[in-house]
Amino acid sequence: MKILLYLEGENFLRKSGIGRAILHQKRALDIAGVDYTTDPHDDFDIAHINTYGIKSLMLIFRAKRMGKKVICHGHSTMEDFRNSFVGSNVLAPLVKKYLTFLYSQADMIITPTDYSKKLIASYGVKAPIVAISNGIDLSKYKKSTVKELAFKQHFDIKDGEKVVMCAALYFKRKGIDDFVAVAKRMPDVRFIWFGETNLWTVPGWVRRLVKKNHPSNAEFPGYIKGDIYEGAMTASDAFFFPSHEETEGIVVLEALASDQNVVARDIPVYAGWLDNSAATLVKTNDDFVSALSDTISGKIDKRDRGYQVAESRSIENISTLLVAAYTRLLNQQ
Missing domain, CATH: 3.40.50.2000 (Glycogen Phosphorylase B;)
Known part of the structure; x- marks a missing residue:
């Protein structure tokens, strides 16, 4: 099993919670002894997408064409986009539509809490949603x-x-x-x-x-x-x-x-x-x-x-949950 951990716009996001989250994912896979790559041109079994830009969406489409499994990480919701950048409140409904479309392309969604799981499910997303903490070292x-x-x-x-x-x-x-x-x-x-x-x-x-x-x-x-x-x-x-x-x-x-x-x-x-x-x-x-x-x-x-x-919510505990989710997804027909 080899996982692609993908973070679009790393320089922009490294100071954010999403930037920290992918570091935790790497650490969790190191602990579990699971092979991973951050290069989308490498071979992989599961694409674990952490971001929402056009490159992320194109990667999802490419992975699906290759017959690979895709996980979208539900770090973001319309609710936490509001009251952030200039114009965010005006754009929030469009962001919700886009996130709903993007999440709906996934074979599985991993999101940090039961609360964010309920929000994403309320958008009408039908893919399985699993709540797994971002974890802490x-x-x-x-x-x-x-x-x-x-x-x-x-x-x-x-x-x-x-x-x-x-x-x-x-x-x-x-x-x-x-x-x-x-x-x-x-x-x-x-x-x-x-x-x-x-x-x-x-x-x-x-x-x-x-x-x-x-x-x-x-x-x-x-x-x-x-x-x-x-x-x-x-x-x-x-x-x-x-x-x-x-x-x-x-x-x-x-x-x-x-x-x-x-x-x-x-x-x-x-x-x-x-x-x-x-x-x-x-x-x-x-x-x-x-x-x-x-x-x-x-x-x-x-x-x-x-x-x-x-x-x-230690990295060690989260590592076990992540690997279980990956394994369950790979075993799905």
């Missing part, structure tokens, strides 16, 4: 003094200084306006937003929010990976994720794997795998301020249960 997010020092030195974090972090693109969907509003109400805490988006692709108010319309304790350092980012995950006082819509939320898994307290918006995607025993899920800015204050002060500590959730 637990070893990568273990507490490290070296990584924490790299984070603290990079941001000049003083002893006793309180830090709340987030990681996301510059989208309204990600709750960037609420992140700034909450930071404004907690001036003694540093709020650091990891991640970036080309500012000319997002609405003007988001651009201005990132450039100047935020309090001095809110920081937007851009896309940072490696030791600094991983050190921030373990050394911060809380991970704050006010996103309105996700198909899973890989950064939430990263925070849980970092043994970090998570404060997030209570949205449907978490149903069935993340609840208030493992993270603090609330809905309003008042609740965010209260939850973050209680977390920073030590009144709330859900790290042990949160880490157990990350363990349940």
Whole structure:
């Protein structure tokens, strides 16, 4: 069995959750000892398509002509396209039609959660849909003094200084306006937003929010990976994720794997795998301020249960589920 893992527009998507997801797929197949390629001109048995562009669609058609099985990964929905780029809300219904057409070409769809499975099924897609988490590499997010020092030195974090972090693109969907509003109400805490988006692709108010319309304790350092980012995950006082819509939320898994307290918006995607025993899920800015204050002060500590959730979605566990899905598909006549 040989799998083609395909990611169109890698340079554009490497900073996104989809970019992280394909890295997790590679790691999962390495663990399982399953051969894979990223070159669509190689031989393969299953094409596992992670993207939605014209090249992805053409590859699906070519694979089908060759008699190969095709999996489309349901990373995206109309719902999580809204409130992102300029014009996204106008284009959302067209995106839904296109995704429905593309997903309908697949022999199987893999999507990260039961929530995204229900959304895709509601579009009228008839292909089998399997919910398998994007997974998390637990070893990568273990507490490290070296990584924490790299984070603290990079941001000049003083002893006793309180830090709340987030990681996301510059989208309204990600709750960037609420992140700034909450930071404004907690001036003694540093709020650091990891991640970036080309500012000319997002609405003007988001651009201005990132450039100047935020309090001095809110920081937007851009896309940072490696030791600094991983050190921030373990050394911060809380991970704050006010996103309105996700198909899973890989950064939430990263925070849980970092043994970090998570404060997030209570949205449907978490149903069935993340609840208030493992993270603090609330809905309003008042609740965010209260939850973050209680977390920073030590009144709330859900790290042990949160880490157990990350363990349940480890790359090792996901590897087994992925291989089972591939095998089931190959055995279908």
